[in-house]
Amino acid sequence: MGTIAAMATERAIIHVDMDAFYASVEELDDPTLAGRPVIVGGLGGRGVVSTCNYEARKYGVRSAMPTSRAQRLCPQAVFIFPRHDRYAEISAQVFAVFGEFTDDIEGLSLDEAFLDVTGSLRLFASIEAIGRQIKLRIRERTGLNASVGMATNKLVAKLASELSKPDGFLRVRPEEVRATLDPLPVGRLWTVGKVAEENLHRIGILTIGELVRCDPARLQRALGRQVAGLQALARGEDERPVHREVAEQSISAENTFEVDIADLAMAEAWLLRMSEKVARRARDRQMKGRTVTVKLREPPFTTYTRQAQLPVAGYATQDIHQLARRLLHAWWTQQPRPRLRLLGVGLSGFGERAQNDLFQPAASAPQADGIQDRINEKFGAGSLVRAGVLKTRE
Ligand SMILES: [Mg+2]
Incomplete structure (x- = not known):
């Protein structure tokens, strides 16, 4: 049975x-x-x-x-x-x-x-x-x-x-899972990041098999978090469903700076420039997204991502930029010495598009976006940008 x-x-x-x-x-x-x-x-x-x-x-x-x-x-x-x-x-x-x-x-x-x-x-x-x-x-x-x-x-x-x-x-196959996973380095396991990996190494756990066999109480002391889920993953147990989505999961733009940005006004100017780019591409593809992501890299390699949801799926430059700006500000004020080597903006969460169209007023692109898109189409991308973006061309 x-x-x-x-x-x-x-x-x-x-x-x-x-x-x-x-x-x-x-x-x-x-x-x-x-x-x-x-x-x-x-x-x-x-x-x-x-x-x-x-x-x-x-x-x-x-x-x-x-x-x-x-x-x-x-x-x-x-x-x-x-x-x-x-x-x-x-x-x-x-x-x-x-x-x-x-x-x-x-x-x-x-x-x-x-x-x-x-x-x-x-x-x-x-x-x-x-x-x-x-x-x-x-x-x-x-x-x-x-x-x-x-x-x-x-x-x-x-x-x-x-x-x-x-x-x-x-x-x-299910009966081969343990034999396949057990000898692998513990860092190969999904959700085990660099820090967790180091903590596991410290208590002598190098492989996924050793993680499975470790006493949960000891593991919890070493990692400082609940470990039942982690040990289930190490056994190859994973119930997460495949989330059906629009194939293109995210539209994004990012820039790595030659010189780190330490000036908030300059960071905002870049943010606007990338918001315009992302919104334009979303409008081109008629893809309205719910989630705005800002990616921030502090030199040399510490990367942060911050996400927030638009009230209604959209692709207006202003909506994306306003939300991205809030995320940037929140991050900026939390850093003791904010500096950026890389800044990116992304739009995702397109899967809800159909639902929004049915049950909510459609978020439409303001007229200014349409005019800007047509001018850029005619004279080349970047021909018409918002005044705030010009700072990035200095
Ligand atoms: Mg690949």
């Missing part, structure tokens, strides 16, 4: 992650890059690596590393500034493939998603058959490799794609 009940509720979850996505797109578009180390990222003195190909990884280059460091590690690499529009174009093709197998798609970024294909199992022989088809169709239509992880939950599916990449394909 128990087995039947377990089978009835067992889910089929796939995690798909494109290999070295930005770098692979660049290689696709420029065949002369084949076999050479390719690094995509910010190119100024404060630039950061977004993605690098496997050739560059051989030299120790990693994403989120300062570009200057990557240049020292691998001076012969080809350095390329990101072309987000092109990546978004390929991303749309990849997500279209997902849509051929299920509507339950949770996009994590342009090149990564969870799919719940439980309902599609009747049509295909197995989860592997679906995973194989997804990999094949992505390859046929984009020329790029995806890594595919398959399991009965998100945690294990994601680990499966990570463990098998590049060009990965791995299913971890």
Whole structure:
């Protein structure tokens, strides 16, 4: 009986992650890059690596590393500034493939998603058959490799794609979960950040298996928080559903500064400039979002994100900017010595769009946005900006 009940509720979850996505797109578009180390990222003195190909990884280059460091590690690499529009174009093709197998798609970024294909199992022989088809169709239509992880939950599916990449394909069955997870470094476990990892190392827990077997009371003393959930994850138990969303999870813009910003007025000017950019792109795509995110990086690498919700999903520059400004101010006044190396604005929460349209007055773009969009369309992006933005051009 128990087995039947377990089978009835067992889910089929796939995690798909494109290999070295930005770098692979660049290689696709420029065949002369084949076999050479390719690094995509910010190119100024404060630039950061977004993605690098496997050739560059051989030299120790990693994403989120300062570009200057990557240049020292691998001076012969080809350095390329990101072309987000092109990546978004390929991303749309990849997500279209997902849509051929299920509507339950949770996009994590342009090149990564969870799919719940439980309902599609009747049509295909197995989860592997679906995973194989997804990999094949992505390859046929984009020329790029995806890594595919398959399991009965998100945690294990994601680990499966990570463990098998590049060009990965791995299913971890329920009875294989513990043997797969136990030997992995504890830092590989979802929710274990740098600080928790150090605390675990301090009490001699290096692997996920050791975390499972650790006495909960001892663990709680070391981490200073409830540990039952953490130990369940370490056993590979994860009930989180795949959240169905609009494929493009977030529209964002960010900037890394050559010189750290220590002046609030200057930070506000940049914030306005990025709010305009994000709102414009959201309007272009007719995507109204609820959640505004501000990303703030204090030198050298401490990154904060702050989020708040708009009362109604929208894409008006003014609404996004006002909320982003409140978040910036709240952060700024909390810092003893506020300085910014990077500032970003994002809009997300597009999934509620349909609901808003039905039950709430539509948030419309004020006339000024429409005029600005048309002028920018005619004369090039940035032709007409709000006066506050001009400060960023100093
Ligand atoms: Mg990827």
